[in-house]
Amino acid sequence: MSFVSSLMYFFAGFIIAFLFPRIPIIMITRGKGFNLAFPEHPAPVPLSPKLTQRVLHMRMIYWMGFIVSFIPLLFGLASVKWGNPAFGFGLWISSGWFILSRLQTFIGGAKPPWTLEMAQRLQTIADDTKSVQKCCPMPVAEWRILTVSCARCDAKLSDMPRPDLGRKRMDGFFLGGFRLLMTDGYPVIDFDDDSKNTNSDSEE
Numbered sequence: 001m002s003f004v005s006s007l008m009y010f011f012a013g014f015i016i017a018f019l020f021p022r023i024p025i026i027m028i029t030r031g032k033g034f035n036l037a038f039p040e041h042p043a044p045v046p047l048s049p050k051l052t053q054r055v056l057h058m059r060m061i062y063w064m065g066f067i068v069s070f071i072p073l074l075f076g077l078a079s080v081k082w083g084n085p086a087f088g089f090g091l092w093i094s095s096g097w098f099i100l101s102r103l104q105t106f107i108g109g110a111k112p113p114w115t116l117e118m119a120q121r122l123q124t125i126a127d128d129t130k131s132v133q134k135c136c137p138m139p140v141a142e143w144r145i146l147t148v149s150c151a152r153c154d155a156k157l158s159d160m161p162r163p164d165l166g167r168k169r170m171d172g173f174f175l176g177g178f179r180l181l182m183t184d185g186y187p188v189i190d191f192d193d194d195s196k197n198t199n200s201d202s203e204e
């Protein structure tokens with residue numbers, strides 16, 4: 001096998017293993033029937049039990065991708081041993097990298113784009129809009145790109161940027177899918193990330 005064809009097999013394996021664990025997030029939730037409860041992307045999403053549930057679903061699908069990523073890892077090992085070593089190595093490197101990056105969460109790395117705390121926080125904000133200290137007489141909390149705000153009085157209720165919520169993206173399936181591959185579902189607009197992290201750390 002020539003060097004060039006080895007290289008091509010390597011990249012084929014690399015790309016397949018790159019896409020494989022990310023496909024659930026890109027495919028599963030984009031259907032129309034799945035998103036009837038939400039306004040179209042990129043409009044703000046009103047806070048509701050459905051939205052909380054969606055965050056939890058996205059979180060589940062995210063971790064499903066992690067479990068699924070062991071398939072190309074094992075295929076890669078088998079291919080290195082018995083099949084095309086370059087292809088297997090590509091699979092193996094790519095899925096190994098993916099698994100390691102996901103595992104970083106547990107040793108203080110970046111949190112996943114969707115977390116249980118996020119769902120709980122949405123619930124707390126929704127409860128607060130019904131409490132005594134609400135921002136205006138009839139608050140309507142909605143999740144904008146960078147904040148949770150009241151649609152009526154514009155008061156900022158939380159500065160939690162909105163991750164991808166599985167809605168069909170306005171930039172279309174391919175461009176939207178590509179953007180998701182690049183951002184991994186994290187909020188697309190995320191200014192001064194560092195300062196925000198230090199702030200939230202000091203709050204906790």
Ligand SMILES: [Zn+2]
Nearest residue numbers: 135136150153
């Ligand atoms: Zn208000």
